[in-house]
Amino acid sequence: MKDRIIILVLITIMVLNAMDVFVDINLNVPLWHVLGETIIVIVSAFAALLLIHDLRSRSRSLNRLATKLKDANLQIQSLSGEMESERKHYGQVIQAQFNDxxxxxxxxxxxxxxxxxxxxxxxxxxxxxxxxxxxxxxxxxxxxxxxxxxxxxxxxxxxxxxx
Missing domain, CATH: 1.10.10.10 (Winged helix-like DNA-binding domain superfamily/Winged helix DNA-binding domain)
Known part of the structure; x- marks a missing residue:
């Protein structure tokens, strides 16, 4: 959630500064001022893209982990059933030996x-x-x-x- 808010803030900064750049160009504002605001637009866009990429990467990683966890749980359930069966068999072996x-x-x-x-x-x-x-x-x-x-x-x- 925090990452999404930061992305939204960066996009807002980018959009507002881009609009300001266009207004400044039409008002013949000095070039150094336009370049400074353009750099802010580019940096905020780059930062937002990096954060979006990182968020998607973490989301894919979490999905893979969730799938692995689900598979591991299925294996544990399968092994638990096998272990119960083997435990019963072992109990029968012990009982047979007691009888012997x-x-x-x-x-x-x-x-x-x-x-x-x-x-x-x-x-x-x-x-x-x-x-x-x-x-x-x-x-x-x-x-x-x-x-x-x-x-x-x-x-x-x-x-x-x-x-």
Whole structure:
């Protein structure tokens, strides 16, 4: 908006000074005065044209950016759908592995919460059970899976992503 006002002011200056130049020529005003006002007309016209060009260039650039942003949003939505599908598939893979290890429902719940990074105390709180029960279930799941703790459990499920 500010640029458009400046363009309007420059065009107004140009038009008024051009009219003044024509009047001064008809009144036989000294040449140096006519030349000075002519320079003002030319400079204001040049400045207005530069500003118009810059405004159009920025407008085209903003339109290109808007198009790129729209395309990026579409890609993000597409990826979000794919990620959701892969997340569900990964959950199924985890569940299948729990079944292969013959984990009880409680051990599966503990394993999921360990994979999410919760401490045994936090797991006990979430599951509304005693910490000793959670410790026993964690110990049992490590024994059934032949793993030696939360780090190996997490690494077991992340290993395929790192290759």
């Amino acid at each position: 290890w013959n984990l009880t429902l409680g051990e599966q719940q503990v394993a999921i919460l360990i994979l999410k990074g919760l401490s045994l105390k936090e797991i006990a709180s979430v599951r509304e059970t005693k910490e000793a029960t959670v410790r026993q279930q964690a110990s049992s799941l490590y024994q059934k899976s032949n793993l030696h703790g939360r780090h190996e459990l997490s690494a077991w499920f992340l290993e395929d992503f790192l290759n």
